[in-house]
Amino acid sequence: MHEYFALGIFPFLMHIELIHDSWPRLTILDKNLQMEQDLPFQYRQWRWERTGQVLIACCIGAALLGLFGHHPLGSVTQQTTDGTFSIHYDRFARVGRADSLLMRLEPGAQGDGLASIWLDREYLDALTLTTVSPTPIRTEARKNGQAFIFQTDGNPFTATFSVQFQTAGTARGRIRADDGDALIVQHFVWP
Amino acid sequence: MDAIVRGLVVYLFLLVLFRIAGRRTLGSITNFDFVLLLIISEATQNAMIGNDYSVTNGFLVILTLVGLDIAFSYMKQQFPAMERYLDGLPLILVDQGRPLKELMHRARVDEQDILAAAREKHGLERMEQIKYAILETNGMISIVPKAG
Numbered sequence: 001m002h003e004y005f006a007l008g009i010f011p012f013l014m015h016i017e018l019i020h021d022s023w024p025r026l027t028i029l030d031k032n033l034q035m036e037q038d039l040p041f042q043y044r045q046w047r048w049e050r051t052g053q054v055l056i057a058c059c060i061g062a063a064l065l066g067l068f069g070h071h072p073l074g075s076v077t078q079q080t081t082d083g084t085f086s087i088h089y090d091r092f093a094r095v096g097r098a099d100s101l102l103m104r105l106e107p108g109a110q111g112d113g114l115a116s117i118w119l120d121r122e123y124l125d126a127l128t129l130t131t132v133s134p135t136p137i138r139t140e141a142r143k144n145g146q147a148f149i150f151q152t153d154g155n156p157f158t159a160t161f162s163v164q165f166q167t168a169g170t171a172r173g174r175i176r177a178d179d180g181d182a183l184i185v186q187h188f189v190w191p
Numbered sequence: 192m193d194a195i196v197r198g199l200v201v202y203l204f205l206l207v208l209f210r211i212a213g214r215r216t217l218g219s220i221t222n223f224d225f226v227l228l229l230i231i232s233e234a235t236q237n238a239m240i241g242n243d244y245s246v247t248n249g250f251l252v253i254l255t256l257v258g259l260d261i262a263f264s265y266m267k268q269q270f271p272a273m274e275r276y277l278d279g280l281p282l283i284l285v286d287q288g289r290p291l292k293e294l295m296h297r298a299r300v301d302e303q304d305i306l307a308a309a310r311e312k313h314g315l316e317r318m319e320q321i322k323y324a325i326l327e328t329n330g331m332i333s334i335v336p337k338a339g
Contacts, residue, residue: 033323033335034280042282046297052211096242 060125068190078183084109085177087185088090093165094190098130100159101175101185107154109177116178117159120145123173123185127163134159145174165189194248197239198255205235206277213328214279215299278328285324288337298326308332 037071066074069092088102105115114137121144136148136159150159165171168191176182239252267274284295290302305324309315313336323335 032282035283035325037283038275038280041275042280044292045279049211049213052207056211170193 057145059075067092069097069099078185080109080177080181080183082108082180085180085183087175087183089185091187092190093171093187095165095168097164099163099165099187101163103161103175103177104161105152105157105159105177107156109180110152110154110157111178113152113154115150115157115159116147117150118142118145118147118176118182119161120174120182123171126167126171126173126189127165129161129163130157131162133162193241194239194243194251195255197241198252199259200339201235201239202256202259205231210277212297214328260296282326283323283329284326284332285318285321287323288319288321290318290324300326300332305332305334309334309336 005142013160028076034132046071062068063071066072069090071090074092075088075090077086077088084106088104090099093099103117105117109115124146132148134150136150138149140147148159150157167189168189171187171189175185200244207261240248263277267277282294282298284291284298284300285305290305295301295305302318305321306315306318308324308331309318312334314319315336320337321334322337325333325335327333
């Protein structure tokens with residue numbers, strides 16, 4: 001008895017066999033044909049192929065849903081409890097590919113004409129900072145991390161940090177504006 | 192080290208992928224298969240080389256791929272059971288002029304594919320003239336015509 005499970009995603013996945021108890025077994029009885037044929041083995045191979053094809057479909061589906069990064073559903077925005085500092089970033093990144101962290105500081109998170117964004121050392125070690133826009137007026141080594149100081153005009157201020165992750169796995173770090181609360185950012189970096 | 196790991200991972204990934212895809216995927220090179228092959232080679236090149244465009248890196252990747260190919264051929268010779276899993280086994284699709292539809296359906300081969308192979312290789316005109324049609328491990332269809 002054959003049961004068919006229609007996925008309806010790709011034509012090649014239209015028929016997935018779930019029960020294999022009574023698959024036909026064919027025996028070719030011709031001694032002139034010197035050939036190795038093993039139908040039970042072949043049916044097992046096809047079963048593995050079908051399983052693999054389902055896995056391929058799952059991977060494509062996961063990529064469409066943002067599991068492998070650079071996707072609207074994979075991005076996240078975090079903000080401090082008072083809402084003065086927020087970070088927008090991708091939860092999933094890939095080694096060597098350019099990613100960006102968008103940081104927004106409301107006037108309450110800025111000092112007197114200056115805004116400072118601090119990233120901790122653990123996070124900075126996991127990535128290469130390619131560009132910071134706008135260009136900070138200076139950087140300072142501070143509290144086991146690095147602070148980027150920007151000139152502001154008192155309006156809401158946005159800075160973009162372009163980064164490249166260096167190693168696969170989880171990258172975690174803390175970022176804060178001035179001396180406010182630190183936000184914890186975490187990425188999963190695909191190889 | 193990095194180049195060797197990249198070459199190894201990409202080689203094994205493609206090996207598994209093409210086993211999953213089935214032997215008919217690149218068995219006969221149609222226009223679409225040719226395009227697929229070109230795109231895959233371009234994508235794998237980036238995955239293997241990364242940002243290192245040096246001659247040394249290129250050599251290391253090539254050496255890894257050729258080395259793996261040689262290693263697999265030795266292993267297949269030593270362990271015949273392994274060959275079954277890596278390459279699969281041939282499969283009879285037409286027996287004494289009778290198409291084995293269940294097997295053909297599963298192997299994604301239709302009667303037109305078999306008749307085309309029969310015309311191309313032996314100038315045969317009809318299914319009844321075929322003694323055996325066999326789907327080989329490389330995805331090609333070989334034809335044994337009936338005597339006379």
